[in-house]
Amino acid sequence: MTIPPQAELRPYRVTENRPIAEGCFALTLEPADASRPVPPFQAGQWVGLHLLNTDGTEWARAAYSIAIAPHEYNGSIELGIKREGDFTARAESLLPGDMVNLQGPFGVFTPNMHAGRWMFFAGGIGIVPIRSMVRELAASGVRGDIILFYSSRKASAMPYAEEFRALAASHPHVRFVEICTGECPKGWKGERGRIGRKIIETYAGDVSCGEFLLCGPKGFMEDLTQTLNALGVDAGRIRRERFS
Numbered sequence: 026m027t028i029p030p031q032a033e034l035r036p037y038r039v040t041e042n043r044p045i046a047e048g049c050f051a052l053t054l055e056p057a058d059a060s061r062p063v064p065p066f067q068a069g070q071w072v073g074l075h076l077l078n079t080d081g082t083e084w085a086r087a088a089y090s091i092a093i094a095p096h097e098y099n100g101s102i103e104l105g106i107k108r109e110g111d112f113t114a115r116a117e118s119l120l121p122g123d124m125v126n127l128q129g130p131f132g133v134f135t136p137n138m139h140a141g142r143w144m145f146f147a148g149g150i151g152i153v154p155i156r157s158m159v160r161e162l163a164a165s166g167v168r169g170d171i172i173l174f175y176s177s178r179k180a181s182a183m184p185y186a187e188e189f190r191a192l193a194a195s196h197p198h199v200r201f202v203e204i205c206t207g208e209c210p211k212g213w214k215g216e217r218g219r220i221g222r223k224i225i226e227t228y229a230g231d232v233s234c235g236e237f238l239l240c241g242p243k244g245f246m247e248d249l250t251q252t253l254n255a256l257g258v259d260a261g262r263i264r265r266e267r268f269s
Contacts, residue, residue, distance in 0.1 A: 026071055026088035026131070026132065026266075027088070028073035028086060028088055028128055028129075028131070029128070029131065032073065032128040032129065032131075033128065034075065034126040034127070034128055035056065035058075035061050035062065035063055035126060035127050035128070036056070036057040036058055036061070036124060036125075036126055037054040037055065037056055037057060037102070037124070037125050037126065037127050038054065038055050038056075038057045038122060038123070038124055038125075039052060039053070039054055039119045039120065039121050039122065039123045039124075039125065040053045040054065040055050040101065040121055041053035041121065042117070042119050042120065042121070045105060045184040045185065046181065046182050046183055046184040046185075046186070047179065047181040047182040048107060048108045048109075048182055049105065049106065049107050049108065049150060049182065049184045050105075050106055050108065050116075050117050051092060051103055051104065051105050051106070051184075052074075052103070052104045052106065052116065052119065053101060053102070053103050054101060054102045054103075054104070054125065054127065055100060055101045055102075056100050056101075057124065059100065062100040063100075063102060063127055063129060063130060064130065065095065065098065066091055066095060066098065066129070066130035067095060067130070067132075067135040068094055068095055068135055068136060068154075068157040068158040068160075068161040068162075069090070069132060069134045069135040069136065069154040069155075069157055069158050069238075069266075070090070070091055070129070070130040070131060070132040070134075070135065070154070070157075071088050071089060071090040071091060071129060071130065071131055071132045071154065072088070072089065072091060072102065072104070072127045072128060072129035072130055072131070073086055073087070073088055073127065073128035073129055073131070074086065074087055074088070074089050074104060074116070074125060074126075074127060075125060075126035075127070075128070076112065076115055076116060076119075076125060077124055077125060077126065081124070083126070084115070085111075085112050085115075086128075087112050088131075089104040089105070089106055089153070090104070090105070090132075090153040090154035090157070091103070091104065091130065091153075091154070091157055092104060092105040092153050092156050092157060092185075093157060093160070094156075094157050094158075094160035094161040094164065095157075095161055096160075096161060096164050096165075097160070102127065104153075105150065105152070105153035105156070105184055105185070106150070107149065107150035132154075132266070134154060134238070134240070134264060134265075134266035135158070136158045136161075136162065136236060136238060136264075137236050138162070138165065138167070140169070140235055140236035141169040141234060141235060142169040142170045142234055142235030142236070143158075143162060143169065143170070143171050143172070143235060143236050143238065144170075144172045144174070144225075144229050144232070144235060144236070144237045144238070145158065145159060145171075145172065145173045145174065145238050145239075146174045146176070146220060146237070146238070146239045146240070146241070146245075146246075146249050147173065147174070147175045147176065147240055147241060148176050148177070148240070148241020148242055148245035148246070148268070149176075149177055149178075149182070149241055149242065149268070150184065150268055151239075151240035151241035151242075151245075151266075151268040152175060152183070152184055152185055152240075153184070153240075154240055154266060155173065155238065155240055156185050156188075158238065159171060159173055159189070159192070159199070160192075163192060163196050163198070163199055167198065168198060169198065169235070170198055170200065170229075170235070171196075171198050171199045171200070172199075172200045172202070172228060172229055173189060173193075173199070173200070173201050173202065174202045174204060174220055174224070174225075174228070175189065175201070175202065175203050175204065176204040176205075176206055176219070176220055176241070176245065177204070177205065177206065178205075178206050178207035178208065179205070179207055179208045180203070180205050180208070180209055180210050180213060180215070181208075181210070183203070186203065189201045200228060202215070202216060202224070202228050203215030203216065204216040204217070204218070204219075204220055204224065205217055206218060206219055219248065220248075220249060220252070221252060222252055222255065222256060225252065225253070225256065226256070232253070232256050232257065232258050233257065235262070236262055236264065237253055237258055237262055237263045237264065238264045238265075239263065239264070239265045239266075240265070240266045240267075240268055241267075241268055242267070242268060243267055246265050246267060250263060250265070
């Protein structure tokens with residue numbers, strides 16, 4: 026995800042910085058100038074986050090997906106971030122009242138709201154844009170299946186997992202499949218190991234229709250794409266966005 030240099034900078038203020046899982050945190054940001062919020066966005070899009078020096082000049086920038094759904098947008102933005110490297114360490118140190126700049130929204134990793142059926146595959150922090158999409162679809166009144174496969178090496182490092190459990194329990198069309206590939210807690214009730222043909226067939230059943238949206242590390246998406254192709258899903262129905 027490359028931030029276009031010519032896009033307008035919009036000043037935002039931190040209102041909340043909270044942990045959302047082991048090694049992950051969420052920033053909530055509100056527009057410092059109510060007349061210049063980030064324009065309305067589509068589910069799955071991202072913004073450029075610019076961290077500032079004390080004199081207001083730019084320190085560094087990076088791209089992060091918007092975690093909220095478009096129907097929830099009131100000017101404030103939530104970004105879900107995985108802790109890794111100097112940029113995220115500095116972002117995690119932000120306090121309410123601190124200033125940042127945002128650019129965007131950008132991106133084409135968005136759902137076809139008329140696909141009729143949606144299968145989401147998230148690896149680790151790749152859940153963030155998918156959260157936006159699932160929440161938007163669930164609130165829109167669609168009648169097709171919304172199936173979310175969420176994979177992580179550690180069950181403790183799955184942002185928003187509890188939220189998805191509650192959504193699946195309350196929404197007739199949402200199904201949530203948790204997959205732990207490494208350190209699983211005692212009494213783990215989800216699936217174990219990598220997402221393969223058996224898991225997909227068990228929970229998704231017929232894959233001859235609908236849209237498949239993948240977000241996660243490169244290897245995660247390459248393996249899934251091969252598996253889906255082997256199941257007869259053509260490339261035109263697979264959407265992908267790579268997260269490290």
